[in-house]
Amino acid sequence: MNAAEYAAAQWARATGAGLDPHEYRRVTEGLESVADWGPAFRRTARGYVRRAENAGSHVSAGQHLLMAARWFHVATLGPYEGADRAEAGATQATEEAVEAVGTRVAEESEAVWGPAPATAEADDALARALALLEPDARRLSGAEFTGWLRGPADAPGTVIVVPGLDSAKEEFLDLAAALLERGLAVFAMDGPGQGALRATTTKRADYHHVIGQVIDALGATRVGLVGLSLGGYYAAETAALEPRVAATATVSGPFRLEWAELPQPVRDILVQRTGGAEAARAFTDQVDLAGLAARIEGPLLTVDGGQDVIPGVTNGEPLARLAPHGTYLSVPHGDHLLGNARPDWLPVLTDWITHALTG
Structure with missing residues (x-):
């Protein structure tokens, strides 16, 4: 290319x-x-x-x-x-x-x-920006996560924004802003193999352990997740296994991955971020929500783009169908992450999770 x-x-x-x-x-x-x-x-x-x-x-x-x-x-x-x-x-x-x-x-x-x-430069620029614009924003970090908690201390709910394969907290600043405008607190994070932790950690498919550490650090009682791309799998996997998650939304999240069919660039990134070819294949084998979807007890919104067709990736419709309280939103002209269709899903998602967390 x-x-x-x-x-x-x-x-x-x-x-x-x-x-x-x-x-x-x-x-x-x-x-x-x-x-x-x-x-x-x-x-x-x-x-x-x-x-x-x-x-x-x-x-x-x-x-x-x-x-x-x-x-x-x-x-x-x-x-x-x-x-x-x-x-x-x-x-x-x-x-x-x-x-x-x-x-x-x-x-x-x-x-x-x-x-x-x-x-590191992205991380530093965001830190300097928040110091000027939102001096009450707090940096929270643990062994496998780092990020910024923004918004009112008395917010009725806190949304954890979970990035994906090669994304990071700096990619979804507009989503964070939309959630903040609705009165929620937001924790935009990097996890294993992501953003500021990209070079010092490797990806793990059992991401609920990471989100559990984040919730402990937040001390929040009403927590929602928004996961984007591979972060959608992370969010759904966590929602099935972490009882403290009250509501979950996914955007372009995979239901299942098939290693043999994935495009070579995706496999290359997985190899880099998991620590080798064998680890990448093992990671991919674990990305399958078929046995977990029914365990997501809270409300779930799954957003897909109709033009998001990546070989080896099963999109989110089965997740919404199998989850007890799943809702599916498909935007026919949307691509992966629906960057070409933001008005069709961003207000819907942010309103939806606000209502889900505040009643």
Whole structure:
């Protein structure tokens, strides 16, 4: 796949994550190969960081940093050989640099240790944005999760936003904003093999153990889950096995995966994020909700795009049908993650889970 084809394939996902479509086109039209993806998107992200540093108000600075976080995250979607190994080394070097130099600015650290991975830059940009825009936001971290708790302390419910195969908390900022506007608290997280934890942890299919740790840390009594892409499986698996989950919504979540039929890029990512080919196959074999759907006792909303056809992936209709309180929403023209159809599902989902959590 050449750069133009790859950019076209990522169009809906990138713009759905909040990138300006005109700027996306300008950046991607300048790519000579897919290998240029990461560097080009990081340069664009750093342009927003510079805008933040020169902004005339903390609001403008915070908004620029939120946009930087989005661009840094989308930079991680471009495939380039050895990225995870290089990122692991860069992450360790960056952590050592932070410990050694304290509050020294990122540029000085980079001059000594080399560039930080884009996942770390995305994480840092989001942290700086929330410090300006939402100083009450709290960072919560554990052995297998990290993320930001946002929203009122007395919110009637807390929604955990669960990312997927190669997504992260920075990809779904618009979803978080829509939930916050409805009065809910939101915990946008990275789990094993995701976002800020990508280079230091590996994916696990029994994700309810991770969400259990998150709920313990949150101390919340009314918890909902929204899982996106592979995160939809994580959310449904958790809803079946974690009794503290009150309501669950999935977006483009798989009901089942078949390793032999999966596209090679998906298999490559699974191999990278699980720690090897054997682990990737074992992980895929576990992604099957046939025996768990009936155990989801709370309300469930499953959202699919009618144009979301990925070989080896069974979409969410069987999950909604087999769950005792499942509702199915199919958007005929929607693609994977429905970035091309946000008005058709985002208000529906956010209203639905608000009502489910507040009665």
